[in-house]
Amino acid sequence: MNESPGVVDLLGVLAYAELSAFLRMAEDAADFAPTLADRAALGDLAVAEYRHFQLLRDKLAALGADPDEAMAPYVEALDGWHAQTRPGDWLQALVKAYVGIGIALDFYREAAKRLAPPIADLVDEVLADQGRSEFAVERVRAALAADPAAAGKLALWARRLVGEALSQGQRVAAARPELARLLVESMAEDDQAEIGRMFARLTEEHGRRMAALGI
Amino acid sequence: MNESPGVVDLLGVLAYAELSAFLRMAEDAADFAPTLADRAALGDLAVAEYRHFQLLRDKLAALGADPDEAMAPYVEALDGWHAQTRPGDWLQALVKAYVGIGIALDFYREAAKRLAPPIADLVDEVLADQGRSEFAVERVRAALAADPAAAGKLALWARRLVGEALSQGQRVAAARPELARLLVESMAEDDQAEIGRMFARLTEEHGRRMAALGI
Numbered sequence: 001m002n003e004s005p006g007v008v009d010l011l012g013v014l015a016y017a018e019l020s021a022f023l024r025m026a027e028d029a030a031d032f033a034p035t036l037a038d039r040a041a042l043g044d045l046a047v048a049e050y051r052h053f054q055l056l057r058d059k060l061a062a063l064g065a066d067p068d069e070a071m072a073p074y075v076e077a078l079d080g081w082h083a084q085t086r087p088g089d090w091l092q093a094l095v096k097a098y099v100g101i102g103i104a105l106d107f108y109r110e111a112a113k114r115l116a117p118p119i120a121d122l123v124d125e126v127l128a129d130q131g132r133s134e135f136a137v138e139r140v141r142a143a144l145a146a147d148p149a150a151a152g153k154l155a156l157w158a159r160r161l162v163g164e165a166l167s168q169g170q171r172v173a174a175a176r177p178e179l180a181r182l183l184v185e186s187m188a189e190d191d192q193a194e195i196g197r198m199f200a201r202l203t204e205e206h207g208r209r210m211a212a213l214g215i
Numbered sequence: 216m217n218e219s220p221g222v223v224d225l226l227g228v229l230a231y232a233e234l235s236a237f238l239r240m241a242e243d244a245a246d247f248a249p250t251l252a253d254r255a256a257l258g259d260l261a262v263a264e265y266r267h268f269q270l271l272r273d274k275l276a277a278l279g280a281d282p283d284e285a286m287a288p289y290v291e292a293l294d295g296w297h298a299q300t301r302p303g304d305w306l307q308a309l310v311k312a313y314v315g316i317g318i319a320l321d322f323y324r325e326a327a328k329r330l331a332p333p334i335a336d337l338v339d340e341v342l343a344d345q346g347r348s349e350f351a352v353e354r355v356r357a358a359l360a361a362d363p364a365a366a367g368k369l370a371l372w373a374r375r376l377v378g379e380a381l382s383q384g385q386r387v388a389a390a391r392p393e394l395a396r397l398l399v400e401s402m403a404e405d406d407q408a409e410i411g412r413m414f415a416r417l418t419e420e421h422g423r424r425m426a427a428l429g430i
Contacts, residue, residue, distance in 0.1 A: 016251075022258060026241030036231075036283045036290070040272070043237065047265050050258060057255070068251040075251070 006182035007119065008063065010111055012070030013078075013172065013179065015056035017104055019071070020078045021097075022049040028093035038090070041135050045097060052126050059122055073176060077168040084164045091143055091150065092157050095213065098136040099161045102209045105130055106202050110183050140213045155215040162206045166199055221397035222334065223278065225326055227285030228293075228387065228394065230271035232319055234286070235293045236312075237264040243308035253305070256350050260312060267341050274337055288391060292383040299379045306358055306365065307372050310428065313351040314376045317424045320345055321417050325398050355428045370430040377421045381414055 025046035033039035060067045087093040105127060112123040144151050173180040173195055184194035240261035248254035275282045302308035320342060327338040359366050388395040388410050399409035 019251075019255065019258065020245070023241045023245035023254070026238045026261065027245060030235070030238035030242060036234075036286055039238070040234065040268075040282075043234065043265060043268075046241065047262055050262050053255075053258075067255075071251055 006178040007115070008060065008065045008070050009073070009176050009179035010115075010182055011056050011060050011063075011065070011119070012067075012072075013074040013176075014104070014107065014111075015053055015060065015067060016071040016074045016078050017107075018049045018053035018056060020082060021100055021104070022046045022053060024082050025049065025093075025097055028087055028096070032087060032090040032093045034090055038139070042093070042097065045101075045132055045135075048129050048132050049101075052129070055122055055125060059119065074172065077172050081164050081168045085161050091140060091154060094136040094140050095154055095158055095215075096161055098133050098140070098213065099158055099206065099209065100165075101130075101133045102205065103162070103165055103202060106205050107183075110198060110201075114182060137212050140215075144214050151215045154213075155210065158206075158210055158213070158215060162203065166203070169199065170195075221393035222330070223275065223280045223285050224288070224391050224394035225330075225397055226271050226275050226278075226280075226334070227282075227287075228289040228391075229319070229322065229326075230268055230275065230282060231286035231289045231293055232322075233264045233268035233271060235297060236315055236319070237261045237268060239297050240264065240308075240312055243302055243311070247302060247305040247308045249305055253354070257308070257312065260316075260347055260350075263344050263347050264316075267344070270337055270340060274334065289387060292387050296379050296383045300376050306355060306369060309351040309355050310369055310373055310430075311376055313348050313355070313428065314373055314421065314424065315380075316345075316348045317420065318377070318380055318417060321420050322398070325413060325416075329397060352427050355430075359429050366430045369428075370425065373421075373425055373428070373430060377418065381418070384414065385410075 023046075025042055029039045029042035029046065033042055057067045060070050085096060087096050108123045108126055112120050112127075115123065140154070144154070180195055184198055238261075240257055244254045244257035244261065248257055272282045275285050300311060302311050323338045323341055327335050327342075330338065355369070359369070395410055399413055
């Protein structure tokens with residue numbers, strides 16, 4: 001199963017997602033964190049993303065794949081997502097980190113259902129970090145307790161984040177059918193329907209995260 | 216010696232230097248790296264800076280100091296340096312990383328001469344990473360081999376980097392005399408002269424680094 005081109009695709013898209021998340025979170029921490037403690041908290045999160053990137057890069061190399069080549073097909077979509085979702089302030093940056101990490105973890109989970117053990121182990125290692133972004137929940141909830149009127153605007157922002165992610169995701173799924181097939185149960189004609197259901201599951205998970213944020 | 220306010224000042228300035236270097240290098244990697252391999256190489260360097268930040272933060276906490284309070288007096292000078300030295304392209308970003316890390320390591324070395332063992336150990340751990348920025352030297356030299364005319368402009372850029380660093384450094388030295396005293400041999404009236412000599416040593420080291428870059 002390791003030799004499946006879909007596996008290299010999957011590791012490639014996750015690797016570039018982690019690398020770009022690291023870079024953009026660090027940028028947001030520098031630009032928007034209101035205190036040094038906040039800057040370091042988002043910095044910690046960014047560095048955790050980088051560790052995931054390193055795991056994925058090593059795994060690609062171990063499979064005999066060139067990490068750069070594996071990531072290359074996804075650079076445009078992921079850079080596009082970041083370009084469309086530049087935060088305007090600290091709260092937006094926190095919601096973006098929380099939403100972005102949440103979506104990525106959902107993808108890891110979908111992938112873990114169908115992957116060979118060595119890659120499932122990697123997924124477990126990444127998922128062990130899933131509590132890290134909880135600090136964002138606390139800070140957003142505290143900010144909204146102080147200013148409840150901000151919730152509406154932040155909810156719109158979160159919808160934009162996920163909307164842009166789904167639009168880039170569907171573009172990638174159409175361009176990389178092997179990757180899409182790896183993520184869904186069936187390999188038959190109803191691939192598109194199954195992919196649609198997977199995106200519906202991701203949207204549902206997103207709704208749960210929004211409720212946690214209180215928006 | 217650990218209780219000296221100068222030690223907390225020193226760890227504070229180094230901690231914020233590492234934190235801000237991490238954030239800005241990540242930003243430069245996202246904005247300017249021409250290839251994914253370059254992006255990851257500057258990302259590796261940024262994450263090494265973050266590890267130093269964590270070491271310094273832990274050491275401050277172990278000394279009973281609040282890391283945020285210890286860093287606060289240096290935020291303006293270091294953010295000012297970064298604001299005055301935003302790279303315009305990948306080569307400038309590489310030279311900035313190499314020059315910035317070089318200056319920081321010089322400060323660690325000056326500090327190590329006079330510090331109590333637990334802090335000297337920390338300095339040794341940071342200095343163990345000093346080979347990491349060598350990739351910047353290779354890439355700059357390769358770029359200049361391909362385009363020798365670029366050397367003059369890059370030399371001006373390096374001079375600006377160190378000039379702004381010295382100007383911020385002297386401002387900090389004047390505002391934080393305990394820190395300045397920690398870094399120079401004498402504690403007598405000729406502090407200013409001794410500080411001047413230390414800056415001269417730093418400038419000399421900088422010149423050596425410029426020669427390594429071929430500019």
